[in-house]
Amino acid sequence: MRPLVSVIIPTHGRPECAVSTIRAVLAASEELEVVVSDTSTEDRISPHFGGQGIPRLKLLRPGEPLSVVDNFNYALSHASGEYLAFIGDDDLVSPQIAEIAHWGVANNVDAFSFSFPMLYYWPTFASTTRWKAEGSTLVVSDFDGRVTPFDAKEELSTALRNMGAGVLGMPRAYAGMISRQLVKRIIETHGALFGGVSPDIYSAALISIESRKSYRVNFPIVVPGACAGSTSGKSARGRHVGGLRDNAHIGAFKNLVWDSRVPEYYSVPTVWGYSLLKGIEDKPQWLGKADFSMLYLRCLISDPQYKDMVMSCLLQHARKNGILATTFELVGAAVREATRIGRAIAQRQLKRFLPDNTVVLRDVLDTEQAFEVASQHIRKMGKKLELTKSGS
Numbered sequence: 216m217r218p219l220v221s222v223i224i225p226t227h228g229r230p231e232c233a234v235s236t237i238r239a240v241l242a243a244s245e246e247l248e249v250v251v252s253d254t255s256t257e258d259r260i261s262p263h264f265g266g267q268g269i270p271r272l273k274l275l276r277p278g279e280p281l282s283v284v285d286n287f288n289y290a291l292s293h294a295s296g297e298y299l300a301f302i303g304d305d306d307l308v309s310p311q312i313a314e315i316a317h318w319g320v321a322n323n324v325d326a327f328s329f330s331f332p333m334l335y336y337w338p339t340f341a342s343t344t345r346w347k348a349e350g351s352t353l354v355v356s357d358f359d360g361r362v363t364p365f366d367a368k369e370e371l372s373t374a375l376r377n378m379g380a381g382v383l384g385m386p387r388a389y390a391g392m393i394s395r396q397l398v399k400r401i402i403e404t405h406g407a408l409f410g411g412v413s414p415d416i417y418s419a420a421l422i423s424i425e426s427r428k429s430y431r432v433n434f435p436i437v438v439p440g441a442c443a444g445s446t447s448g449k450s451a452r453g454r455h456v457g458g459l460r461d462n463a464h465i466g467a468f469k470n471l472v473w474d475s476r477v478p479e480y481y482s483v484p485t486v487w488g489y490s491l492l493k494g495i496e497d498k499p500q501w502l503g504k505a506d507f508s509m510l511y512l513r514c515l516i517s518d519p520q521y522k523d524m525v526m527s528c529l530l531q532h533a534r535k536n537g538i539l540a541t542t543f544e545l546v547g548a549a550v551r552e553a554t555r556i557g558r559a560i561a562q563r564q565l566k567r568f569l570p571d572n573t574v575v576l577r578d579v580l581d582t583e584q585a586f587e588v589a590s591q592h593i594r595k596m597g598k599k600l601e602l603t604k605s606g607s
Contacts, residue, residue: 218248218271220316220392221296225252225286226304230259232337232442233304235581237264240302241271242586244313248273252290254281282467287389287414288407291398300392301414305337305440307582309589311600312436315362316392318602325397325426326367326386332358333435335585337442348441353588355574360601361433371423374491375501376551378510379484385419386429390437393422401425411490412468420494424501434600438589440582456482456518476507476532478524484513507532508541509548516552 222240226233233251237260240249252275253260261274277289287301298316302308315327333355340350348354370384377383386393388408401408401421411417459465459473462481473479474496477489488510495501511532514525533541576592579585 218296219246219313219320220244220298220300221248221250221294222308222312223250223252223287223290223294223299223301224304225254225283225290225301226260227254227286229304229442230255230263232440232582233260234263235583236302236304236307236440237272239307239582239586241269242583243308243310245271246313246316247271247308248294248296250290250294251275252277252286252293254286280467282412282469283464284409284412284414284417284468287409287418291408297395298392299388299395299398300437301389302437303390303440305335305442305582306390307335307438307440307586307589309435309438309586309593311434311593312392314600314602315432315434315436318362318600319392319394319430322428324428324430325394326422326429327392327436328365328384328386328429328431329391329436330358330431330433331390331435331437331439332356332433333438333589335438335440335579335582335589337440338580339443340441341443349575349577351577351579353438353576353579353585353592355435355576355592357572358433358435358598360598361431362600362602363431363433365429365431367423367426367429371420371495371501372504374420374423375495375504376506376509378491378506379488379513380509381483381487382415382419385423386426387415387419387422389415389418390439392436393426397422397426411493412465412471413486413490416487416490417494420491420501424495424498432600434598435589435593438585440585456480459485476528477510478514478521478528480518480521480524482514482518482521484510484517506544506548507536508544509552512545512548512552 237249237251240247248271250273254277258276264272273293275293297320336348336350336352338351342348367386374383374385398408405421408418459479459481465481474489474492477485511525511529515522576588579588
């Protein structure tokens, strides 16, 4: 019998996180299959599980170095669940993942997009830049359990108008959940679910194009984690920018040909922008929606040290698109970005006068403890998923 959900965990060199996360996911529901693809040189995970003696656990060892994209595709090929959910090796899932998957099967849902009202910060987490959070804490914000439909294609359009801003509202496989049938359609039509240099962004574009029925879930189904070695942890310490080819993440891609429309340095906007373009590069109806001026503006704001490289891409874009059209595009991008920043500042100021309902649960040492603490807190709050019988 096919498992209800395959929770897929690509990992490399972080057994101190992965082992605890695997145990936490196995504890979430008997209906979950856990697929782990470990590209580490030394196997430091399977000894904790008696080799591979747990029926619901697949511990994969590719046996060769793989890029993050290849590792995601490799792990996917070994998953057998009706639904597929990729998480990081420092994340966890709640028991309600099985409940939402059963509802999805009954209502033919292709893709789920989850909110993240719970965040787990490992003891090794430290922040010096973009946000302030303490290690060993589970941080809980408000959620209401609502499950609502949304237009995935419209969310892709929004992401293309905001090049370099990430997934935004698109449905996703990483920290989201998608059906096996959707994956089959994507692979048959596009060749692979994951591509570019950010599997999250690339797959979100294809999921948005092919999903026929998408729902948002305002409930902590996936609880993102952040530790010292994770992407979020590096971003929090301001270590997520630098030379493209010098970066270990990019260096794992063999014979990578970079898109000349994207500034060739390593940063959040450039990696996200490049991967989104790769997802839609052979689809003119979507490529025409891509706002390159927004990408260049975002790069100039976040990484002024690379302004010469960014301006070179902007001039290349102007020569192709026309100087006048590019000027209007750039002005429009600046207005929208200024509006976004202004709104964010206003909301931050407004929060100072509103009651803060955030709960910080301390002394949570790993994902196993985080799973227990999160489950207890959800029960204590008494909140449940609001699932309709018809899915309407």
